[in-house]
Amino acid sequence: MKGGYIGKILVVDLSKNSIEVQELPEEMYKNFLGGYGLGARILYSMMKPGVDPLGPDNVIGFVPGLLTGTGAPFTGRYMVVCKSPVTGGWNDANSGGFFGPELKKAGFDGVFVKGAAKEPVYLWIHDGQAEIRSAKHIWGLDSEAGREALRKETDPNAQEAMIGPAGEMLAYMAAVMNDKHRAAGRGGPGAVMGSKKLKAVVVRGTGEVPVAYPDRLKEVQRALSAAMKDSDLAKAFHEHGTGAFNAPSALSGDTPVKNWAGVGIIDFGQDGANAIAGQALDPKYKVKPYGCANCPLVCGAHYEVKDGKWIKGATERPEYETAAAFGTLLLNKDPEAIFACNDICNRYGLDTISTGMTIAWAMECYEKGILTQQELDGIDLKWGNAEAIVAMTRAIAEQKGIGKVLAKGSAAAADELGKGHECLITVKGIELPMHDPRLSPGYARTYQFDPTPGRHVKGGLGGMQLLMPDPSKYIPEGTGFLDVLLTTNSEVESCAGLCMFSGFVGMQNLARMLVEAVTGWSFKGQDVLRTGARILNMRHAFNLREGFKPADFVIPPRAIGVPPLQAGPLAGVTINAQRLAENFFHFIGWDMETGKPSKYSLEHLGGMDDVVKDLYG
Amino acid sequence: MKVTVKFFVPLNQEAGINQTEVELPEGATGAELLDHLAEQFAHIRPARERFRRRRVYFLVGKEFIGPDVPLQDQQVIVLIPSGSCCHP
Known part of the structure; x- marks a missing residue:
């Protein structure tokens, strides 16, 4: 069946x-x-x-x-x-x-x-x-x-x-x-x-997607409902969504500040953090919650801006990544400017992370005199200038003037303008997201070596380390096994179609149980590991076939504390990204120089005969 | 000695108050403060668990201090919860 x-x-x-x-x-x-x-x-x-x-x-x-x-x-x-x-x-x-x-x-x-x-x-x-x-x-x-x-x-x-x-x-x-x-x-x-x-x-579509064991699916759903009733986290997340952590992340070192060169408590301050806190914004702007299909958590929200300077009427609550990218990262304390940038990006269809990060790059270039106000079409792109941030977002969306160059992203813009490369925070040309590896060192490996570099939603140690003030997380020894385990688990969750926030309800093995109930397959722990590893290797093989090697994936020194920040919660922190990568490569079975997975590993995983042939003849 | 403890968002929501004053022995550390708070908030699960698991950062003025640093009389300590949107 x-x-x-x-x-x-x-x-x-x-x-x-x-x-x-x-x-x-x-x-x-x-x-x-x-x-x-x-x-x-x-x-x-x-x-x-x-x-x-x-x-x-x-x-x-x-x-x-x-x-x-x-x-x-x-x-x-x-x-x-x-x-x-x-x-x-x-x-x-x-x-x-x-x-x-x-x-x-x-x-x-x-x-x-x-x-x-x-x-x-x-x-x-x-x-x-x-x-x-x-x-x-x-x-x-x-x-x-x-x-x-x-x-x-x-x-x-x-x-x-x-x-x-x-x-x-x-x-x-x-x-x-x-x-x-x-x-x-x-x-x-x-x-x-x-x-x-x-x-x-x-x-x-009005058809039905078959479910092998509907009763087992109902059982899992019942257990999930019970777990959620008991979950403080689920309740809090339903209320404020990802925005619940806009403020503490701005200060803890999680959110990058001033294009990754600043310090939250010094440059953005408690006032800045409080200004963009979801808890402060929701009472004023939230109209009603929004949830995706079949989501019991419902973590989104529709907002309404009554008398805004840039937008008026219905808009969406910005997610954390967006609030961070157009807020803390740029020292912008005006939440309605963040809403406006979010709204422009949604309407024009732009990635808010890369757009915010590209503006951060341009801002740093402007502040350092690498880019002039004339080159920026008269936009005074100083840190924290909300007016300028909204204007530049609109220019990028409409591809007017400098916006046409910046719409390609910061790395391509630096290439086209022939300057500003020293201010880039990218891996393989894509901007890093809003979680700092200097706080959660595992993100260094994920950002650098996931087949889609620069992603916070891919698996690894980083997410777990966000919870850990304990400095033992900075010891780069013995990380490989857990890094691979968490990564392969994430591959399975994603490809099963689960939201990463499903983990918040405190129900172990949810993805595995749902796969078994819906498909009728036996899908045990070792199947999760093997399937996740297979998917990871398949994505990785696509890059290898393009001729990519590990050396092509360079993490920007600033993102790993080279040189280290001098103040704030991340003062003095430098991440040993090389060691974290070596540990991961060792356990997943990839060669550190060529990136090639071992032949044995590919054959053992199965389903990739053509990859074996392409790599080993 | 007496210290003022401010709960930064969303810890203030978890604890149900914005700040509290705590009496501690001279030379007590941030870690000992958390032990005290875990008892004080034993009846409020989210706050209690956060204190027990030490999932906070200690902010004094504009400086972050470690959990083993002795606190001082009349100090104002802001507790910033660890975690993030991806792992609250």
């Missing part, structure tokens, strides 16, 4: 105007689950190395998690996979909302799009049917107006993964948006859609 998956994917060739339904064997799901695991396996087969990320030979996939659409709790996620225009390597980006379940209910475990259309198009997928439609009349619309227009001409309950104007204009920081304000943001998937002239994938 099968469950969780439909067994079919759509393969669309926009150059040939063709749509093909392909069936996948159960083995594929057992090996790679769904989401970016399945996506990595399929893209490795479909693509050749060396293709232009913004050319027709790149393939972009929209892949819900294995459990997405089944009604299993926390499983509203889908992932967008492609070759990244930012890193030139493997890319996956993850989003919640309602698109993923709708695609499964429409009868497909994924949609893969190759080629490029001559004129703007969108895909309309509904209950097993699919067609390519013209999008000429909606090209240029933002994520809100685009959603309304698409629903009007398809189905009022349709869900969409779409690009805004940023993706259409090929901004490397362009996100794929769904539900107006949820984003598969990182690594430039929106630009890849734009390069294919693919405005949106619109889906409507």
Whole structure:
């Protein structure tokens, strides 16, 4: 008996105007689950190395998690996979909302799009049917107006993964948006859609995704409900979402400050931290909560700005990463400026992390005289200047003047302008997110060597260390096994379609139990480890085939305390990133110089015969 | 000696108050302060667990001090909760 998956994917060739339904064997799901695991396996087969990320030979996939659409709790996620225009390597980006379940209910475990259309198009997928439609009349619309227009001409309950104007204009920081304000943001998937002239994938499904053991699923759900009733954390998270930690993170050293060169308590202060605290903002702006499909936690919120300087009316509560990137990082203490930047990014379809980080880079360059006010089109980009931050965000979104250069991200902007490289906080061209490895050293390894570098949502030691004031976390010995264990576990959670916040309810092995109940497979601890390792190796193999080596992934010295900060909670801290990497590589079985996984390891994991052949002949 | 302890958000929500004054023996450290607070807040689970697990940073003025540093009479200590949006 099968469950969780439909067994079919759509393969669309926009150059040939063709749509093909392909069936996948159960083995594929057992090996790679769904989401970016399945996506990595399929893209490795479909693509050749060396293709232009913004050319027709790149393939972009929209892949819900294995459990997405089944009604299993926390499983509203889908992932967008492609070759990244930012890193030139493997890319996956993850989003919640309602698109993923709708695609499964429409009868497909994924949609893969190759080629490029001559004129703007969108895909309309509904209950097993699919067609390519013209999008000429909606090209240029933002994520809100685009959603309304698409629903009007398809189905009022349709869900969409779409690009805004940023993706259409090929901004490397362009996100794929769904539900107006949820984003598969990182690594430039929106630009890849734009390069294919693919405005949106619109889906409507009324089918059911099979569940092997509905009674067992109900049992897990009951246990989860009981655990949540007893969880203070779940209650707090429901109330303020990720914004609950805007303020303490600004001071504890978690949030980077002044493009990673500042100190929260000195440069931003308690007043700054309190000004952007979710606990302070919610009573004033929160209208109602927002939750993704099948989420019992409901951690999002709709805001309303009554008389704002930059925006008025309905908007979304910024997530922590956004509040940090447009707030603490830039010394901006004006929450309504943060809302405005968030709103602009959502409407135009921009990744808020990379956009905030790119402005931080430009600010540092401006303060140091590397960039002049004239070069910044007259914008006085001083630390903390809320007006300037909103103006620059808008310039990037509209690609006006300097905004056109910055829309490619900080690393590409530095290359194009021929300066400012010393102020970059990027790995392989992508900006680091808002958790500082000097506080949680495990993030150094994750940011540097996950196949999608610069991601806080990938597994590793960093997240756990955020809870630990204990300085023993800085000892870089014996970290490999736990690092690999947490990383492989994260791979499975993500590809099963679970939100990373499902871990907050204090229920052990939730992903594993849900996989067993939904699919009917036996899925024990060793299966989690093997499956997670297989998915990690598959993504890694994509990069190796592109010719990447570990030496190509360089973490910026500032992010690991070289030189160390002189004040604040991270004063004197330097991370031994090399040792953390060596420990991880040793346990996962990758060669430190070539990056190659051992042949034995690949053969033992299985499902990657072509990778073995490519690497070992 | 007497110290003033301020609970930074969201610890103030967990504890139900913004600040408290605590009597401690001379030379008591931050770690001992947390032991005291864990008892004082034994009836409030989130705060109690945070103190027991020592998931806080000690801020005095604009300086962070370690849990083994002796506190001083009349000192104002701001307790900043550890954790983050990803791992609260």
